[in-house]
Amino acid sequence: MQRFHVIHYIALHKKGPGRVSSDEGKRKGKGASAHAAPQPVRVRTVKEIAAIANVSVATVSRALQRPEIVSEETRLRIHEVVKRLGYTPNALARNLRTARTRLIVALVPDISNPFFSEVIRGIEQVAYETGYSVLLGETQSNLVREQAYAEMVAARQADGIITMFHRIPSIPVGGRLPLVNACEYVRDSEISSVYIDNVAAARAAVDYLVTLGHREIAFIAGPSSSPICVDREEGYHQALERAGIVFNETLTAVGDFSIEAGERAIELFLSQGHAFSAVFCSNDEMAIGAMRALISRGLRVPEDVSVVGFDDIRFSRYTSPSLTTVAQPKNALGREAMTMLIELLNDPEVPPRKRVLSADLVVRGSTGPRGGTQGPAG
Amino acid sequence: MQRFHVIHYIALHKKGPGRVSSDEGKRKGKGASAHAAPQPVRVRTVKEIAAIANVSVATVSRALQRPEIVSEETRLRIHEVVKRLGYTPNALARNLRTARTRLIVALVPDISNPFFSEVIRGIEQVAYETGYSVLLGETQSNLVREQAYAEMVAARQADGIITMFHRIPSIPVGGRLPLVNACEYVRDSEISSVYIDNVAAARAAVDYLVTLGHREIAFIAGPSSSPICVDREEGYHQALERAGIVFNETLTAVGDFSIEAGERAIELFLSQGHAFSAVFCSNDEMAIGAMRALISRGLRVPEDVSVVGFDDIRFSRYTSPSLTTVAQPKNALGREAMTMLIELLNDPEVPPRKRVLSADLVVRGSTGPRGGTQGPAG
């Protein structure tokens, strides 16, 4: 990999980035009021509230949980005290007693991936509607971290978990943990999942390139450890076969979903000197990298080479040219996943299910009919 | 706003995106084993472990918490039982008793913003080193959500909180909640914060444009509700003043940090017909939007107009041309924030502090000397 532009730095300060100044903290407030009395954090309990409101703890609890069964007068008095003292019930005690937290954990490999953000938004919508809260965890595809978050459920700190990668945290013996797999799935496993028909989606994308007249279609695959990537590759093969195009192994490269991987793949294809007029990529980042590499080699997109991505991340609308890609129903994936998880939480007996949603091809500027020029090496 | 490319959809399936199929769930496993016995989730407790290992609950607890004070023989026996039965201690009970969770909440307005992801990574590094776990919350700049997450601390579900926006969740009366503000800060408030010297950083960016010969420098500001945006604007003004350039009000526009806002701002400048040869933007997204708009109007970056962003998000390396921008020490911001929070947790008496880190200007391809052409309208 090489940079295309020289990067040089101009320090704003003499001190390095590590140096810090913290004088503001030392300044004394102008009046005497500035934390003159760093009074210990007064933690209130039901007992105190009960004593002050002149009722029993049970009544306080009821006034907060099911106000309708407490007399108006008492209720108002208790609420006044609660408000005045700023009382918040201890959720640990409550959850311990009730054996539920109304909290679910959503795990993503990479939070900055805009694809997942949309899915998470879907999860949160349903969670909100059903009175759950969502806590996010980033695993960075690290097994240890995945496991650590899964333990939170085993330790009763959360009720369930939605994962967005293809590895299932090993289930603590004894209990089936309430888990739903979103976007990805694990073949043959007894895990509930929501995902799209990746074979069909990839096939449709490549079909579209075929209808534009392309015959030499390159493919940039994702890691084969992920079942959905295998499916996308399968879809690519099926489309070629249907169109009567002979599969050319040298026109397939494997990447790791990064922009750089897309660039490298194109470099590889070009160096091999085999002609191609279109590239289908297993995700948008790699497609963006592919476009960059093509353009920097003086090839025009889509006049010389058409490019298709997968996912429809927000940014693919803003590349130049904008990217044709397979749009996953991100929001729906999230919503379905959360809905399934709630079913599971309400009734642990329900068998695991797999739900398959459909995807759409979004045609933008990066694809066009096979041009007069025969492609890069044609 | 208008699209530059026609977008049309090709449905992959007849059924709409909402339709789902879930046949796989119904299929019976080939053998009898497939969840033949959906046995109730056996939740183990110390008591059970103690009974099976033939010791008291205290000994089990000790074997898990401080193994060294338990005899080798007993310890091994207990660990064997724990492992065999897949016992995980109930964290709620533990946290209730010990009054600490070793969990902190990190709140961001938008998880897909790559700027925050880097900061979060810094937070997590320090958290990991000190035995804390980080849970992420996305607030979407929604006050209700900010408040809801803050309540988690009041309810003792988390020990502390790091926010990355300029609003302070109203503190539950009675207790100062352990909170650190990262990247942003609140003027004159008694809140610990870590941020960069935005005035100096912005000034340096504009200074740089001046050294390249630019005199008509436009500015795309961020929302003035955010102190750091005000600071960046102040830095812009200071740099102009130093260079003896008269401030031209029509060359300043306010945006909301989105790509579209950057586009709109450029349209505005161009429509006003006032010449400019450089644009400084309060963040990278708006700078990317600005470049798009300029290029789509047939202007060259940087030959006709230089563009500078702020933040140095990952993607700004990959635009064409790549973006010159102010790089915030994202990782250090996160690390410092978490470090400060831990100090606060260990000793609630420590007064709030503000730490100011330095930023670097990263020069890439979007800036160049003021060219022969006089800019868009010159």
Added chain:
DNA sequence: CCCCCGAATGTATTCGATTACATTTTCAGG
């Protein structure tokens, strides 16, 4: 052989809320 000390383990309280069950209050109907 006894005493004492430290190591190992056990007993029982505690954390703070929820809630089953018990008790008191209220008031309509007789």
Added chain:
DNA sequence: CCTGAAAATGTAATCGAATACATTCGGGGG
């Protein structure tokens, strides 16, 4: 003015682990 059911409130057990305090055990010193 009494009765009884419903409403309101109170008492105490409970969730599961941690831990202060109590007890037991083993063995070295006197």
